[in-house]
Amino acid sequence: MDTQIENKYEKIAWGTSLPVPSVQELVRNDVKEVPLRYIQNNENRPVAIFKPTDPDSAEIPVINFSLLAHGDEDERKKLHLACKEWGFFQILNHGITKEVIQKVKTAVSGFFELPLIEKKKYAMEEDDLHGYGQAFVHSEEQTLEWSDIMFLIIYPLKSRKNMVWPELPGFKEAVEEYSENLERVRDEILGNISLLLGLKRESLKEMHGEMKHAVRMNYYPPCPNPELVLGIGPHSDATSITLLLQDDDVTGLQITHKQKWLPVNPIPNAILVNVGDCLEIWSNGMYKSIEHRAVTNKDEVRISIATTLFPADTKELKPVETMINAQCPSMYKKVKFLDLIKHGMSKTMDGKIFIEFAKEEHNQGP
Numbered sequence: 001m002d003t004q005i006e007n008k009y010e011k012i013a014w015g016t017s018l019p020v021p022s023v024q025e026l027v028r029n030d031v032k033e034v035p036l037r038y039i040q041n042n043e044n045r046p047v048a049i050f051k052p053t054d055p056d057s058a059e060i061p062v063i064n065f066s067l068l069a070h071g072d073e074d075e076r077k078k079l080h081l082a083c084k085e086w087g088f089f090q091i092l093n094h095g096i097t098k099e100v101i102q103k104v105k106t107a108v109s110g111f112f113e114l115p116l117i118e119k120k121k122y123a124m125e126e127d128d129l130h131g132y133g134q135a136f137v138h139s140e141e142q143t144l145e146w147s148d149i150m151f152l153i154i155y156p157l158k159s160r161k162n163m164v165w166p167e168l169p170g171f172k173e174a175v176e177e178y179s180e181n182l183e184r185v186r187d188e189i190l191g192n193i194s195l196l197l198g199l200k201r202e203s204l205k206e207m208h209g210e211m212k213h214a215v216r217m218n219y220y221p222p223c224p225n226p227e228l229v230l231g232i233g234p235h236s237d238a239t240s241i242t243l244l245l246q247d248d249d250v251t252g253l254q255i256t257h258k259q260k261w262l263p264v265n266p267i268p269n270a271i272l273v274n275v276g277d278c279l280e281i282w283s284n285g286m287y288k289s290i291e292h293r294a295v296t297n298k299d300e301v302r303i304s305i306a307t308t309l310f311p312a313d314t315k316e317l318k319p320v321e322t323m324i325n326a327q328c329p330s331m332y333k334k335v336k337f338l339d340l341i342k343h344g345m346s347k348t349m350d351g352k353i354f355i356e357f358a359k360e361e362h363n364q365g366p
């Protein structure tokens with residue numbers, strides 16, 4: 001095989017990250033206490049670990065995808081309220097079969113179950129974010145998250161780094177099959193949001209330029225003291241939208257709603273969607289990218305698979321004309337996507353680190 005061709009890929013020019021130990025490996029080696037590097041400051045610790053039956057659990061809006069795809073106006077209104085008031089919603093009846101979802105979940109879990117030495121073959125390099133490791137680590141002093149990740153670009157094909165795609169039987173096929181299925185879901189959601197913003201159905205998709213699909217696979221091992229750590233710290237996604245698959249029976253994701261952290265109860269086979277920073281900018285802040293985080297627990301592994309959609313690096317982002325008027329001035333400056341993401345990647349994952357870069361001076365609130 002011609003290795004020149006095989007190794008051709010685009011580095012992700014978004015930032016760098018220092019190598020850190022595998023948390024899964026710490027747990028495999030039977031760590032009894034949380035090492036200091038992972039202990040969060042008092043104010044960042046998850047105050048309470050919620051159970052799925054907790055009455056406070058988030059009643060995240062549920063969207064019936066099939067109705068949306070049939071042009072149902074009421075469902076589109078529900079989508080509008082979900083984006084405006086929650087920034088998060090779950091979709092059901094999306095037409096992606098249980099088998100396809102199960103296959104990708106099994107593939108991802110199969111990858112993380114490999115011995116460390118095997119996974120390291122696919123390790124992230126310091127100046128490139130493709131692969132196995134942790135993103136957003138910039139200093140030896142930084143508090144680390146209780147998770148390992150695998151980050152892969154799916155589309156465009158020319159941006160893939162093939163040598164970090166695990167050579168695990170069925171892995172590539174499962175990830176590709178799920179991603180192909182997701183394109184229809186993506187188009188319907190972006191199409192409906194375009195209409196809600198007073199644009200043509202194709203507009204938001206076109207505004208991405210050459211859209212990137214990346215998958216961030218998160219592995220949260222059990223933790224001897226989950227009150228002290230975070231699986232992933234509070235952040236908003238620098239995406240246009242994110243589509244997330246999570247375990248059916250392990251709760252871990254929490255979102256902010258009315259200044260409170262609320263847990264998201266998984267619905268089996270649902271896809272959770274959240275508004276990212278680019279959509280917040282395009283919609284001139286009508287739809288907000290909401291801060292979220294993941295907590296861990298004592299006994300169970302949790303895995304989530306986040307498909308993140310990004311505009312091309314060179315795309316300039318600014319609110320769409322239909323969302324600006326005398327009462328609603330533009331809340332965000334024109335920024336190049338690459339500058340937005342580089343700004344955020346140079347920080348530790350803490351709050352809305354990307355979008356602060358794009359805010360106009362009169363828009364410095366949350």
Ligand SMILES: O=C(O)CCC(=O)C(=O)O
Nearest residue numbers: 216218246253294304306
């Ligand atoms: O594990 C989760 O549920 C959340 C993951 C997440 O927020 C991300 O990958 O950006």
Ligand SMILES: [Fe+2]
Nearest residue numbers: 235236237292
């Ligand atoms: Fe996220």
